[in-house]
Amino acid sequence: xxxxxxxxxxxxxxxxxxxxxxxxxxxxxIGPRAQDRVAGLDTFYVNAMLxxxxxxxxxxxxxxxxAALAIALLGFAGxxxxxxxxxxxxxxx
Amino acid sequence: xxxxxxxxxxxxxxxxxxxxxxxxxxxIGSIGLLRLNSFYQRMHAxxxxxxxxxxxxxxxxxxxxxxxQSRPLVHELLIVGFVTVSTPxxxxxxxxxxxxxxxxxxxxxxxxxETISDRS
Numbered sequence: 432x433x434x435x436x437x438x439x440x441x442x443x444x445x446x447x448x449x450x451x452x453x454x455x456x457x458x459x460x461i462g463p464r465a466q467d468r469v470a471g472l473d474t475f476y477v478n479a480m481l482x483x484x485x486x487x488x489x490x491x492x493x494x495x496x497x498a499a500l501a502i503a504l505l506g507f508a509g510x511x512x513x514x515x516x517x518x519x520x521x522x523x524x
Numbered sequence: 525x526x527x528x529x530x531x532x533x534x535x536x537x538x539x540x541x542x543x544x545x546x547x548x549x550x551x552i553g554s555i556g557l558l559r560l561n562s563f564y565q566r567m568h569a570x571x572x573x574x575x576x577x578x579x580x581x582x583x584x585x586x587x588x589x590x591x592x593q594s595r596p597l598v599h600e601l602l603i604v605g606f607v608t609v610s611t612p613x614x615x616x617x618x619x620x621x622x623x624x625x626x627x628x629x630x631x632x633x634x635x636x637x638e639t640i641s642d643r644s
Contacts, residue, residue: 433536438528440540444547444581451547451554451573458558458566466622467563473614474557474570477578477607481550484581484600485543488588491529496585496599503603507610511617518621 441489448482469513476506535591539584546580549573567619574611578604 455478458471480502487495512522531539549572556569582600589597 433533434528434530437531437536437540438526440544441528442526444543447544447547447551451551454551454554454558455570464563464622464625466618466625467566469618470563470566470570470615471557473618474554474573477570477574478550478554480603480607481546481573481577481581484585484603485547488529488539488543488585489527491588491592493589493597493599496589496603500599500603500606503606503610507606507614510614514614514617514621518617518624 438489441485444485445482445489448478448485452478452482465517469510469517472513473506473510476502476509480506529588529592531588531591535587539588542580542584542587546577546584549580550577553577563622564619567615571611571615574607578607 452475455471455475459468459475462468480499483495483499483502487493487499516522528536553569553572553574556572557566560566560569582604586598586600589599
């Protein structure tokens with residue numbers, strides 16, 4: 432019984448995170464300026480990381496945690512590089 | 525895809541509650557990113573998902589794996605620590621870049637210059 436409750440709430444959480452990713456993807460597409468798109472991308476990868484953590488709980492494998500950590504690291508580097516580019520026009524001066 | 529690990533009742537209910545709260549907070553933050561009006565208001569919304577959302581879901585994941593393998597398993601602390609440190613850095617860099625781009629264009633949404641120059 433409680434396992435069923437857990438299974439349904441994990442699925443519901445994945446649906447909610449999917450909706451959150453849709454919202455950020457809409458912000459990524461409609462803009463209106465470049466900094467809005469970068470903020471949307473930043474939130475998008477955080478939501479994707481949370482979705483991977485829920486997959487890890489669902490299947491009971493710890494592999495997903497490492498994948499989520501990789502997304503967090505690479506997304507941070509990407510957002511910093513994009514902000515730097517918006518500010519200066521170059522990533523590495 | 526309806527499946528879940530075999531957890532004792534208290535752990536299953538706790539994990540379910542924490543995951544639902546975390547996902548709901550992340551959803552609220554993303555809706556805020558979509559619906560708020562100006563860029564400087566929109567910067568605030570996603571921090572909900574990155575702090576509280578990540579915290580709750582990582583806590584649920586830690587409880588789940590610790591109960592499953594019957595030993596403390598706290599890999600998720602790495603994610604929480606890293607996201608907590610990196611989010612303010614990225615958002616400050618992005619806001620500075622936006623100010624740098626908006627001011628010369630006389631963008632009306634940009635905060636006035638005096639508040640910054642008084643401080644520095």
